[in-house]
Amino acid sequence: MTIPSNPIPHDWFREWFDSPYYHKLYFERDEKEAAAFIGRLLSVLQLRPASRLLDVACGRGRHARILASHGYDVTGIDLAADSISFARRFENEHLHFYQHDMRQLFYTNYFDAAFNFFTSFGYFRTQREHLSAIRSISRALTGKGVFVLDYLNIKYAEDHSVHQSVKEIDGVSYHLTKWSDKKHFFKTIRIEAQELAAPLEYTEKVAKFTLDDFRGMFAREGLRIKAIYGNYELEQYDGRQSPRLLMIAGKENS
Numbered sequence: 001m002t003i004p005s006n007p008i009p010h011d012w013f014r015e016w017f018d019s020p021y022y023h024k025l026y027f028e029r030d031e032k033e034a035a036a037f038i039g040r041l042l043s044v045l046q047l048r049p050a051s052r053l054l055d056v057a058c059g060r061g062r063h064a065r066i067l068a069s070h071g072y073d074v075t076g077i078d079l080a081a082d083s084i085s086f087a088r089r090f091e092n093e094h095l096h097f098y099q100h101d102m103r104q105l106f107y108t109n110y111f112d113a114a115f116n117f118f119t120s121f122g123y124f125r126t127q128r129e130h131l132s133a134i135r136s137i138s139r140a141l142t143g144k145g146v147f148v149l150d151y152l153n154i155k156y157a158e159d160h161s162v163h164q165s166v167k168e169i170d171g172v173s174y175h176l177t178k179w180s181d182k183k184h185f186f187k188t189i190r191i192e193a194q195e196l197a198a199p200l201e202y203t204e205k206v207a208k209f210t211l212d213d214f215r216g217m218f219a220r221e222g223l224r225i226k227a228i229y230g231n232y233e234l235e236q237y238d239g240r241q242s243p244r245l246l247m248i249a250g251k252e253n254s
Contacts, residue, residue, distance in 0.1 A: 008186070008203045010125040016202040017059070018080040021191050024169055026118070027062060037232040038066045044227070044234060045146060045248070047072065051112035054140055056102050056133075057120030061087030061095075067115070068095040077106060103132040107140045114141060117150045122207035130207070131217060138221040138251075147223060147249045153230070154208050155240045157185060183208055211239070214247060223249040 016022055047053075051072050055064040058076030060083050068074040077100040078084050087097040100106055102116075103124070114137050124130050137147055158180065167174040175190040184205050191200040209217075215225055226249060229235065230242025237245065 008205050012203060012205060013123045014079060016189075016204065017078075018082045019200075019202070021172065021174075021189075021200065022202075023060060023083075024172065025167065025174055025189065027059065031062075033232070034062060035066050038063060038070070040232075040234050041148065042067075042070055045113060045148075047113055052110060054106075054111040054114040054137075056114055056116045056137060058087065058097065059083050059120075061090055061097060063115065063117050064095065064097070065090055068092075075111070077102065102136060103129055105136045105139060109139070109142055111140050111145055112142055113146045113148065115148045115150075117148075119150065119152045119206060121149065121151060122209055123205065131220060134217050134221045134223070138218075138223055141251065143251055143253065145251060146226075147218075149214070149247050149249070151209065151214070151245045151247070152185075152206070153237075153239070153242050153245045154210060156243050159240065160243075161185075180208070211245060211247075214245075218249050219252075222252050224252050225249045 049071060053067050053072045053074045055061070055067065055074060055076040058064045058078045059080070061076050064074045064076035064087070073094045074096070076084075076087060076095075076097045078087075078097075079099065079101050081099050084097050084099045091097060116137070121133065122130065124133070141147065161178050161180070163178055165176045167176065171194065173192040175192070177188040177190075179186050184207055187204040189202045189204070191202075211228070218225060225247050227247070228237040229244070229246040230237035231244050231246070234246070235242075
């Protein structure tokens with residue numbers, strides 16, 4: 001197995017998530033699928049009308065815009081400046097975007113629900129940083145607030161990983177190399193395009209957090225998992241067969 005030898009920066013996500021190639025690779029998908037998933041999720045959550053929602057690591061605001069279209073007051077936060085600049089084109093009275101690091105406290109006792117979609121977690125160098133993110137989200141919620149975290153399922157990802165592949169999108173070639181160790185998944189993306197003088201290369205690093213890991217992290221911050229789903233159709237979670245680990249957690253006293 002060929003593994004790139006260049007060291008991975010601790011904050012690799014800062015540059016990669018702000019790249020237009022990142023959004024083309026992952027997010028230029030069928031909007032109907034995203035809207036259908038959000039619709040199913042909202043039908044389960046049964047939030048009161050005009051609830052205040054927080055989209056953590058919102059990127060360019062794809063899911064935040066869909067949430068707002070259901071009549072909720074939505075705030076999106078993301079570390080990537082260019083992504084937030086793009087998202088702000090869609091701001092209105094009930095849709096707002098801020099550049100913000102999820103590890104830092106944002107609001108307290110304000111939001112009725114918080115969402116973290118598409119494995120937008122597990123990127124930090126230390127466990128303390130991951131706990132800081134959970135803490136800031138928990139404190140942003142009201143006493144009856146809920147937190148929805150959409151993560152990869154480790155066993156499924158291990159069993160279905162393809163070491164090397166190539167994707168062609170709009171004349172751009174994405175050469176993907178995946179591998180893992182005991183604690184992390186890694187993916188190197190080598191980008192070749194006519195407009196580039198030389199190929200670009202980024203490497204992702206995502207923690208192998210299990211359901212029990214999340215239970216422990218949530219419990220430390222006063223959250224308890226109340227429902228678990230295994231895919232975007234919200235079907236039953238299976239520890240090996242489900243592609244996603246989608247958790248709904250609430251305050252312990254709610």
